[in-house]
Amino acid sequence: MPLFEVETTSHIMIACVDNESAARTFAESNYPGEEVLRVTHRPRDAWVISKRLLGIEGGIDPCTKARECLSSARGDKLHAVRLYMQQTGTDLDQARRVIESNMSLGW
Incomplete structure (x- = not known):
């Protein structure tokens, strides 16, 4: 069965x-x-996500690192964002997204 990529708002x-x-x-x-x-038919029966396009490089697992920062910050979002930026070198917006994503996953 074919794969379709569907983008909503x-x-x-x-x-x-x-x-x-x-x-x-x-x-x-x-x-x-x-x-x-947008609806796009995927040309093959596999879905591939580029880690480089997502900014995941250098052997850093963003979820594990974000959870470590949240743990060190004892759940304080702002402190966790600062720690994440400090430890990974990412910018404020990217660090905020990673931390908030992990918070929404039930950290």
Whole structure:
């Protein structure tokens, strides 16, 4: 079954469906309040995410490092962001996103 990449206003998802219409239906049923911006048929049966494009280089696992910083900061988001920036060399915006993502995952 082909893979379709579906981008909505807030999400990018991969759907394993028969056609573009089914991919749109999948997105609309799972995220009814969002507009479908783009539907793309993936040329192969695999989904690849470039770690380099995401800024993950040099053997650093951003989730593990973010959780270490959150632990050291005892859950204080601002302190965790500062620690993450200090330890990884990332900018403020990227550090904030990584820390907030890990907080939302139930740290």
